């Protein structure tokens with residue numbers, strides 16, 4: 001365990017970043033991506049970790065799955081570590097610095113960007129991984145958060161995503177949202193964002209980046225995902241102590257994305273996420289000289305980012321569905 005002063009708050013790192021060098025040599029033609037084919041009919045399923053290099057819970061969960069000797073009971077399973085270059089910069093004494101190298105890997109997933117002329121370390125990596133994403137029917141992309149928010153599944157804007165999140169069952173909160181002004185997420189790439197396609201994707205935010213329970217949540221969600229996609233049989237799940245999810249999931253529909261428009265954005269309180277603000281018009285922050293207020297009663301704050309800069313998402317605002 002180690003800790004580091006970061007701004008005004010102490011950052012505690014309880015999780016240990018695993019050595020991923022054994023996974024460098026994959027069998028897919030892309031470093032750090034592996035395929036396990038059951039030889040049986042079924043979907044191509046991908047579990048992706050390290051879309052953000054500092055979000056190490058997914059790497060821990062995949063390392064554990066590799067070491068378990070898991071093999072899919074049907075279809076095929078792709079396991080991979082996306083922004084490995086950023087991850088290699090991970091330093092537990094300065095854990096916030098390794099989200100990406102040149103730019104956010106999770107804002108690149110539109111054809112115009114991927115096929116465009118721009119170059120960056122993350123774009124090069126995304127272009128290599130893209131053919132594997134193109135053959136993926138069902139994707140789980142594992143993330144974590146800067147704030148001490150409850151874990152949540154980001155299901156995208158479509159009903160098919162919400163249905164998929166409900167089938168997985170963990171974590172207890174599902175968010176209906178459409179991403180960021182700054183670019184398209186992997187979760188929303190191509191067919192995943194097409195209501196007529198059976199392809200489907202989920203992004204899970206497992207908790208605060210480096211808390212112990214975030215690592216536990218990543219593992220639970222991974223098992224639940226393998227359960228929902230029927231790649232894991234009950235013998236494997238029982239051996240891992242997996243239990244069926246509770247049935248009372250909360251669903252929050254994001255109605256507004258607050259994108260920073262000035263050079264100074266501050267929240268009025270140290271919001272962590274999933275606070276519910278009772279009254280419409282409550283000031284929650286200040287963007288330059290303008291107050292940021294809640295648009296309706298009982299407004300949920302989804303993933304406030306206290307480090308967001310101009311053009312980035314500061315917070316999403318949502319309604320809790322009945």
Ligand SMILES: [Zn+2]
Nearest residue numbers: 052055143144
């Ligand atoms: Zn992330």
